[in-house]
Structures are given as C-alpha cells and as structure tokens.
Amino acid sequence: MGKDDLHKMMALDIYLSSLSDEAYHNVMKQMKESGSRFPVMSWDISGEAYRQTILNAKKQADAAKLDQLATKYNWSYNPVQLLHQSYDALVVTDTALKILWVNPGFADMTGYTAKEALGNTPKFLQGANTLETSRREIRRRLDEGEPFRAVITNYRKNKDEYLCEVKIYPLTGPNGRTTHFIALEQETA
Known part of the structure; x- marks a missing residue:
C-alpha cells in the first residue's frame, strides 16, 4: 500500500465518520453492492501505523548519522545500539560538552x-x-564516565519550561578514553 492509498483511506475514514447514521448505511450499502473492498475504518489504526513508519524512518536516519560519526571518531562502542530506546532528541557533544550534532x-x-x-x-x-544541584550531579556523573539517567528542567527557545529526561552515554575511542558523549533526551510529564 502506497502513501497515496493510505491518505485516501484516511480521507474516507474522516468523511464516513462525519455522516449521519442513515447516510453512513446508504454509503455502505452502495459499496457492498458495487463489490468495493472497504478499508479499515479506524483513524487510530492507520494513523498509528503511519506514525510508526515515520518514527522508524527518523530512527534509521539517526542511526546512519551516528554510524558516520562513529567511523569518523573511531568509537569503540557502537552508539547505534542505543537507538532501540525511546527518545525525542539526540545530542552528541565532545568532552568539553560542546554540541557537535x-x-x-x-x-x-x-x-x-x-x-x-x-x-x-x-x-x-x-x-x-x-536546579544547581541537578547541574552539579550531571557534571559529577559525566566525570565518572559511566552511563546514567537524570531529569533536569530545561527551556525551549520560546522560554517555555519543560522537564527533560536525559540518558547520557560516554563514547570511547580505541584507547578506551571517553572522547564524546551522546544524550538521548525525552520530555517527561
């Protein structure tokens, strides 16, 4: 099924859901008499499948970029393995915490x-x-060089505040030293 077919199904679902019961039954009767196959009448099912397709494509693009960075920086750990986790944003920094990607x-x-x-x-x-205590705790954990999880209050560009769950993993070079960090970030409730 192509993207156009999916869009037609979604449009038909929306149209059918807007009909009165009588109009709906008339349309269904005509479709049955014409022998047309009727698509699944659920925005949730087709919408979720489409959302999952988009999410998978985004994760594949993230994995491809991380694979390029892993090759460039010769990381001995494969960061692509991390992408099975849930995240909204990925951030790669150097050890001075300057954002590289x-x-x-x-x-x-x-x-x-x-x-x-x-x-x-x-x-x-x-x-x-x-919180300053959150900042210090994250700094301490980064210095330890072990993976960890933290929640911190961040701000969007429009100044809206949000809680951000951050999972940070050190990335090491062939000598075993940490050369970069990757953060998987997700807004929490």
Missing part, C-alpha cells in the same frame, strides 16, 4: 535549530528553575 528531533523538542545548538553546551537550554 543534534538530530531533527532536537529542534522539534526545543525550538532551537541545529545551527543554533552547534558549538554551545547543553547549558544554553537551562534557566531560572534549573
């Missing part, structure tokens, strides 16, 4: 473009309600 989901979540993020540290997302 963000995925398109970063812009969707924060409102900042990749160009605005590159060269900054993630601290540019923090603000008045970001």
Whole structure:
C-alpha cells in the first residue's frame, strides 16, 4: 500500500465518520453492492501505523548519522545500539560538552535549530528553575564516565519550561578514553 492509498483511506475514514447514521448505511450499502473492498475504518489504526513508519524512518536516519560519526571518531562502542530506546532528541557533544550534532528531533523538542545548538553546551537550554544541584550531579556523573539517567528542567527557545529526561552515554575511542558523549533526551510529564 502506497502513501497515496493510505491518505485516501484516511480521507474516507474522516468523511464516513462525519455522516449521519442513515447516510453512513446508504454509503455502505452502495459499496457492498458495487463489490468495493472497504478499508479499515479506524483513524487510530492507520494513523498509528503511519506514525510508526515515520518514527522508524527518523530512527534509521539517526542511526546512519551516528554510524558516520562513529567511523569518523573511531568509537569503540557502537552508539547505534542505543537507538532501540525511546527518545525525542539526540545530542552528541565532545568532552568539553560542546554540541557537535543534534538530530531533527532536537529542534522539534526545543525550538532551537541545529545551527543554533552547534558549538554551545547543553547549558544554553537551562534557566531560572534549573536546579544547581541537578547541574552539579550531571557534571559529577559525566566525570565518572559511566552511563546514567537524570531529569533536569530545561527551556525551549520560546522560554517555555519543560522537564527533560536525559540518558547520557560516554563514547570511547580505541584507547578506551571517553572522547564524546551522546544524550538521548525525552520530555517527561
């Protein structure tokens, strides 16, 4: 089934759901008499399948870019294995925490473009309600060089505050030293 077929099915679902019961039954009767096959009448099912297709394509694009970075920086750990987890945004930094790459989901979540993020540290997302204890804890955990999870208050470009769950993984070179960090970020409720 092509994208056009999916869109036609969705349009038909929307149209049919807007009909009165009598009009709906008349249309269904005509479809049965003509021998037409009727698509699944559920926006949820077809919408979810379409959303999952888009999500998988985005994850494949993220994996391809991370694979390029892994080759460029000679990471001994394969970061693509991380992508089975749930995330909205990916951020790759060097050990000084300068942002080297963000995925398109970063812009969707924060409102900042990749160009605005590159060269900054993630601290540019923090603000008045970001707890200093959270900042120190993240710094301490980064210095330990082990994977960890934290929740921190960040701010979008429009100044809206949100809670961000961050899973941070050190990426190491062939000598075993940490050369970069990857953060999988997701807005939490």
